[in-house]
Amino acid sequence: xxxxxxxxxxxxxxxxTVSNVVNGYEHVRPSTRTKVExxxxxxxxxxxxxARNLRAGRTGVIGLAVPELRFSYFAELADAxxxxxxxxxxxxxxxxxxxxxEIEIELLRGPRVSMMDGLLFSPLxxxxxxxxxxDVPYPLVLxxxxxxxxxxxxxxxxxxxxxxxxxxxxxxxxxxRVAVLGAHKDEQMGxxxxxxxxxxxxxxxxxxxxxxxxxxxxxxxxxTDGADTARELIARSVAFDAIFALNDELALxxxxxxxxxxxxxxxxxxxxxxxxxxxxQFAMPSLTTIDxxxxxxxxxxxxxxVERIAAEPTRDPAPRVVTVPxxxxxxxxxxxxxxxxxxxxAS
Amino acid sequence: xxxxxxxxxxxxxxxxTVSNVVNGYEHVRPSTRTKVExxxxxxxxxxxxxARNLRAGRTGVIGLAVPELRFSYFAELADAxxxxxxxxxxxxxxxxxxxxxEIEIELLRGPRVSMMDGLLFSPLxxxxxxxxxxDVPYPLVLxxxxxxxxxxxxxxxxxxxxxxxxxxxxxxxxxxRVAVLGAHKDEQMGxxxxxxxxxxxxxxxxxxxxxxxxxxxxxxxxxTDGADTARELIARSVAFDAIFALNDELALxxxxxxxxxxxxxxxxxxxxxxxxxxxxQFAMPSLTTIDxxxxxxxxxxxxxxVERIAAEPTRDPAPRVVTVPxxxxxxxxxxxxxxxxxxxxAS
DNA sequence: CGTTGCATTTCCAACGTTGTAGACGGGAGT
DNA sequence: ACTCCCGTCTACAACGTTGGAAATGCAACG
Numbered sequence: 001x002x003x004x005x006x007x008x009x010x011x012x013x014x015x016x017t018v019s020n021v022v023n024g025y026e027h028v029r030p031s032t033r034t035k036v037e038x039x040x041x042x043x044x045x046x047x048x049x050x051a052r053n054l055r056a057g058r059t060g061v062i063g064l065a066v067p068e069l070r071f072s073y074f075a076e077l078a079d080a081x082x083x084x085x086x087x088x089x090x091x092x093x094x095x096x097x098x099x100x101x102e103i104e105i106e107l108l109r110g111p112r113v114s115m116m117d118g119l120l121f122s123p124l125x126x127x128x129x130x131x132x133x134x135d136v137p138y139p140l141v142l143x144x145x146x147x148x149x150x151x152x153x154x155x156x157x158x159x160x161x162x163x164x165x166x167x168x169x170x171x172x173x174x175x176x177r178v179a180v181l182g183a184h185k186d187e188q189m190g191x192x193x194x195x196x197x198x199x200x201x202x203x204x205x206x207x208x209x210x211x212x213x214x215x216x217x218x219x220x221x222x223x224t225d226g227a228d229t230a231r232e233l234i235a236r237s238v239a240f241d242a243i244f245a246l247n248d249e250l251a252l253x254x255x256x257x258x259x260x261x262x263x264x265x266x267x268x269x270x271x272x273x274x275x276x277x278x279x280x281q282f283a284m285p286s287l288t289t290i291d292x293x294x295x296x297x298x299x300x301x302x303x304x305x306v307e308r309i310a311a312e313p314t315r316d317p318a319p320r321v322v323t324v325p326x327x328x329x330x331x332x333x334x335x336x337x338x339x340x341x342x343x344x345x346a347s
Numbered sequence: 348x349x350x351x352x353x354x355x356x357x358x359x360x361x362x363x364t365v366s367n368v369v370n371g372y373e374h375v376r377p378s379t380r381t382k383v384e385x386x387x388x389x390x391x392x393x394x395x396x397x398a399r400n401l402r403a404g405r406t407g408v409i410g411l412a413v414p415e416l417r418f419s420y421f422a423e424l425a426d427a428x429x430x431x432x433x434x435x436x437x438x439x440x441x442x443x444x445x446x447x448x449e450i451e452i453e454l455l456r457g458p459r460v461s462m463m464d465g466l467l468f469s470p471l472x473x474x475x476x477x478x479x480x481x482d483v484p485y486p487l488v489l490x491x492x493x494x495x496x497x498x499x500x501x502x503x504x505x506x507x508x509x510x511x512x513x514x515x516x517x518x519x520x521x522x523x524r525v526a527v528l529g530a531h532k533d534e535q536m537g538x539x540x541x542x543x544x545x546x547x548x549x550x551x552x553x554x555x556x557x558x559x560x561x562x563x564x565x566x567x568x569x570x571t572d573g574a575d576t577a578r579e580l581i582a583r584s585v586a587f588d589a590i591f592a593l594n595d596e597l598a599l600x601x602x603x604x605x606x607x608x609x610x611x612x613x614x615x616x617x618x619x620x621x622x623x624x625x626x627x628q629f630a631m632p633s634l635t636t637i638d639x640x641x642x643x644x645x646x647x648x649x650x651x652x653v654e655r656i657a658a659e660p661t662r663d664p665a666p667r668v669v670t671v672p673x674x675x676x677x678x679x680x681x682x683x684x685x686x687x688x689x690x691x692x693a694s
Numbered sequence: 695c696g697t698t699g700c701a702t703t704t705c706c707a708a709c710g711t712t713g714t715a716g717a718c719g720g721g722a723g724t
Numbered sequence: 725a726c727t728c729c730c731g732t733c734t735a736c737a738a739c740g741t742t743g744g745a746a747a748t749g750c751a752a753c754g
Contacts, residue, residue, distance in 0.1 A: 001461070001484065003710055014734045019712060027731055044484075049462045050400040051710035054739050059397060061440070061462070068426060070625065075422030079415060082443050091459060093408070094441050096429050112438060114348070115396040115408070137348065137391070223629045256631055278417065279626055282570045284603050350740055361704050366742060374701055398740035401709050697753080704747065710739105717734070724727085 002043040011039035022047060062090045062305060063116040065107055067099035067124045071222075072277040073247075073294075074122070077143070080298030081120060088306050090117070101125030105133050113138055118305045128188050139308035141301050145191045153308060155301040155322045157292035159191050162326035163198025164205075166244050166272045166290050169328055171206045172337050173270055175242035178203070179214040181229040181254055182221055182246035192221075195246050195274060213238045221246070226253020234261055241269060242334070248273035248280050248289055255283060255333070270334040285332035296324050349390040358386035369394060409437045409652060410463040412454055414446040414471045418569075419624040420594075420641075421469070424490070427645030428467060435653050437464070448472030452480050460485055465652045475536075486655035488648050492538045500655060502648040502669045504639035506538050509673035510545025511552075513591050513619045513637050516675055518553050519684050520617055522589035525550070526561040528576040528601055529568055529593040539568075542593050542621060560585045568593070573600020581608055588616060589681070595620035595627050595636055602630060602680065617681035632679035643671050 004022075008015045013036060020028055021036040028036075039045075053059045064081050066074040078094060085092050093116060097103045104125045113119055118139030126133065131150045134140065141153040170178050180199055184192035196215070203210050213236060216229040226249060233240065234257070243258075245251035251273030255265060263269050265285055273280060273289040280287035300322045311317055330336055351369075355362045360383060367375055368383040375383075386392075400406040411428050413421040425441060432439050440463060444450045451472045460466055465486030473480065478497045481487065488500040517525050527546055531539035543562070550557050560583060563576040573596060580587065581604070590605075592598035598620030602612060610616050612632055620627060620636040627634035647669045658664055677683055 004712095005710080015710090016712075016735080017733060019710095020733085023712080027733085029732065032732080046458045046461050048401075048710050049458060050397055050406060051739090052712080053397040054395070054401050054709090054741085055711045055713090057739075059462075069416075069429065070419075070423045070426040072417075072419065072422070075419070075425075076417045078422075078441070079417040079443065082416065082441065086443075091440055091442065091462075093438055094425070094429065095438065096426065096433075111393045111396060114393050115406075115438075223625075252629060256629060259631055282599060282603065284606055284631055351742095352740080362740090363705080363742080364703060367703085370742080374703090376702065379702080395740050398709090399742080401711090401739090402741045402743090404709070695754105699752085700750090702747100702749080704745100706743105706745085708743090709741085713736105713738090715734105715736085718732085720729105720731095722727100722729085724725105 001048070002045045003048065004045075006043055007036065007039045007045050010042060011036045058117050058309075059115060060090055061093050061116050062302070062309075063093045063095060063113060063119040063121075065095045065097055065104070065119060065121045067097055067122065069094065069096060072249075072279065073275055076277065077122075077294050077298060080295045081302060083295075084298045084302040088302060090302075090306070097125065099124035101127075101130070105130070108133055108136055108140075118309045120301050120305055139305055141305045141308065143297065143301055145189055145194065151319045153304050153320045155297055155304060155324070157297060158323050158325050159194035160198040160201065162274060162290040162292065163195040163244070164202045165198075165326060165328045166274060167199045167202035168206070169288070169330070170242040170244060170270055170272060170334060171202065171208065173242070173266075173334060174337075175270055176208055177211075177214065177238075177240040178208075178242040178244055179216065179233050179240040180244050180246065181216050181218070181226060181233065182250045183215050183217045184219060185217050192246055199244060211238075214240060221250055223249045223253035223256075226250035226255075227257045228253075230254035230257035234263075243269055243271045245271065245273050248275040248277045248287060251287055251289070251333070252279060252283055255285075255287070265333050266335055272334045276329055280329075281331065283333070288331045288334035289329050291327045291329045293324050293327065300324060348395070349392045350395065351392075353390055354383065354386045354392050357390060358383045405464050405656070406462060407437055408440050408463045409649070409656075410440045410442060410460060410466040410468075412442045412444055412451070412466065412468045414444055414469065416441065416443055418596075419626065420622055423624065424469070424641050424645060427642045428649060430642075431645045431649040435649060437649075437653070444472065446471035448474075448477070452477070455480055455483055455487075465656045467648050467652055486652055488652045488655065490644065490648055492536055492541065498666045500651050500667045502644055502651060502671070504644060505670045505672050506541035507545040507548070509621060509637040509639065510542040510591070511549045512545075512673060512675045513621060514546045514549035515553070516635070516677070517589040517591060517617055517619060517681060518549065518555065520589070520613075520681060521684075522617055523555055524558075524561065524585075524587040525555075525589040525591055526563065526580050526587040527591050527593065528563050528565070528573060528580065529597045530562050530564045531566060532564050539593055546591060558585075561587060568597055570596045570600035570603075573597035573602075574604045575600075577601035577604035581610075590616055590618045592618065592620045595622040595624045595634060598634055598636070598680070599626060599630055602632075602634070612680050613682055619681045623676055627676075628678065630680070635678045635681035636676050638674045638676050640671050640674065647671060 004015045004018045007018045018036050082092050120141050122143040134150050134152050183196050187193045216233050218225050218229045265271050273287050276289045276291035280289045304320050351362045351365045354365045365383050368380055429439050467488050469490040481497050481499050530543050534540045563580050565572050565576045612618050620634050623636045623638035627636045651667050
């Protein structure tokens with residue numbers, strides 16, 4: 001790897017002049033510029049970013065910490081973050097925490113962050129007792145549920161409103177026995193609790209009684225958990241004509257079990273999920289769900305982080321809290337009210 | 348952010364002594380070490396990695412370039428690479444190329460790589476004419492199909508053997524009219540062509556005639572393409588009793604169309620995919636497929652890259668080409684021979 | 695008591711870059 | 725002719741770190 005020094009020697013000018021050419025400084029005589037550019041081409045010179053970073057005190061790298069990339073939700077989020085960051089000239093260093101509290105803390109505290117200008121962090125293992133861990137000396141933007149009330153920037157989806165939309169849609173189909181899969185016990189402010197809150201709000205608004213028997217608690221939120229919770233629901237032999245799965249993976253797992261149990265979707269049971277992962281669209285039947293607009297979340301988060309990075313000297317601008325609205329996406333598993341009526345009548 | 352200088356001032360020692368403590372140098376008097384550690388704790392000192400990197404000439408960062416993270420295959424690969432890299436003390440900078448040739452070239456050539464000790468690169472837009480682009484002055488390991496015969500390290504799955512396994516399995520179920528979805532025209536050495544080769548080899552070995560009418564060519568490899576190709580196959584009104592989709596997404600898309608067309612899987616049509624993405628297991632029916640062992644591919648690739656980074660001074664050890672074997676994963680869409688017979692008889 | 699050897703610590707330079715200040719030279723203004 | 729200005733270029737220092745050489749202090753040795 002050649003350096004500015006090498007280029008300078010070949011071009012017969014000073015190191016600084018080469019640097020000036022590389023950085024587009026305007027007061028360089030055209031003939032000199034040409035000479036330097038020739039030397040750069042000849043040597044295939046590439047600026048050394050480590051040196052530049054050291055000099056400039058910034059790295060052009062932002063970190064993204066997520067639990068696990070292999071879960072569609074985070075993969076799609078990472079995709080969107082990468083794209084948004086690229087637009088602003090940043091590259092992204094991705095870390096997986098596995099959702100483990102110790103790893104999350106180690107990451108927030110560790111020296112790796114000194115390689116980044118800021119961090120987008122999607123916490124999972126941390127809980128309310130850890131709010132002091134989030135008081136870090138570098139720009140930090142949290143993604144996901146607002147578990148913490150500290151002075152940290154935060155971008156999240158509107159879980160409650162989304163759950164209201166989902167529940168209202170099921171009610172609009174005439175369903176009155178709406179089961180919930182994947183509620184969490186003893187959770188403070190996670191998405192599960194927020195979504196359950198939205199569910200109850202919608203029931204109340206429609207004056208449909210809340211039946212605890214219809215709520216299946218379960219910690220995991222993956223497809224197997226969807227299958228497990230659906231089986232449990234069926235085993236309870238309580239009447240239900242709709243399922244609100246608190247995320248799409250649960251819904252997809254449930255679809256499978258319903259099918260095996262001989263229950264038709266949506267005729268016997270309407271199913272709605274939450275997240276609008278790519279597979280939802282291709283499930284059989286395709287899954288009605290809530291789109292949290294991941295791309296916008298990523299955009300907002302990167303924007304907030306970049307502004308925070310730029311504003312750093314001033315310290316303490318008020319924490320920015322962004323809530324991105326959700327949208328109902330109607331597909332086959334809980335079709336539009338008009339169609340559903342038709343289907344039910346036809347069956 | 349405090350520096351070694353600050354810590355040294357507080358502890359009343361020289362900068363280098365602090366450095367020695369930080370780096371675990373053994374000849375430091377215990378009392379001194381304690382003093383320094385106290386100062387470090389007091390100031391919350393974190394080494395500046397940019398400076399360390401400049402000094403050391405290495406960054407502890409490896410790059411991973413993939414087409415798009417939101418495709419499960421790459422998300423799962425990235426997950427595995429991150430894990431393998433972490434074990435070896437590396438962090439991973441992920442770049443998305445979108446599969447575009449210009450972006451891939453820009454990445455290989457650009458200054459961003461000077462931030463990395465090496466690059467894992469999964470090319471998609473590049474073709475055989477670009478082999479000179481791969482002659483880069485830093486450690487590079489290619490992932491995916493071995494399109495290039497250059498002197499570049501390469502880790503790939505055994506596409507041909509996998510396709511043979513898939514086809515043999517379908518033949519073992521007694522199917523003789525095995526359609527192929529997603530073949531590529533005019534491709535040199537991509538996975539599509541290799542897998543089609545395996546298919547033909549297996550047919551030949553079993554003395555089943557090859558019928559071009561059963562091969563559906565199509566460039567895209569996503570679910571919609573699976574649906575499109577399945578529709579085309581049905582429209583051809585050529586007899587078929589099994590489908591070998593050249594990847595899982597195609598297979599999943601096809602499942603949907605088969606279902607809509609009233610064809611039962613596996614009774615009327617046995618379906619097999621390739622890749623064993625997470626969803627395969629949860630499809631309805633669950634998808635028989637070929638597991639390429641992504642985790643092992645990631646392991647091998649990171650290992651090769653790390654060794655290449657370490658070996659750099661010597662230059663030119665022979666290119667390492669690793670082919671990870673594939674495994675047949677039997678599920679419902681093309682069940683074990685014994686069961687299939689049962690199902691068919693029962694139907 | 696001078697020497698040697700070793701543990702411990704310090705000093706200096708360098709990694710490659712860029713900001714700042716200043717040197718140099720020629721044309722315009724007085 | 726002298727100054728001043730401006731365009732162009734260069735010298736130097738610094739970002740924070742670590743390798744290597746050199747300095748220091750101490751104890752054991754002959």
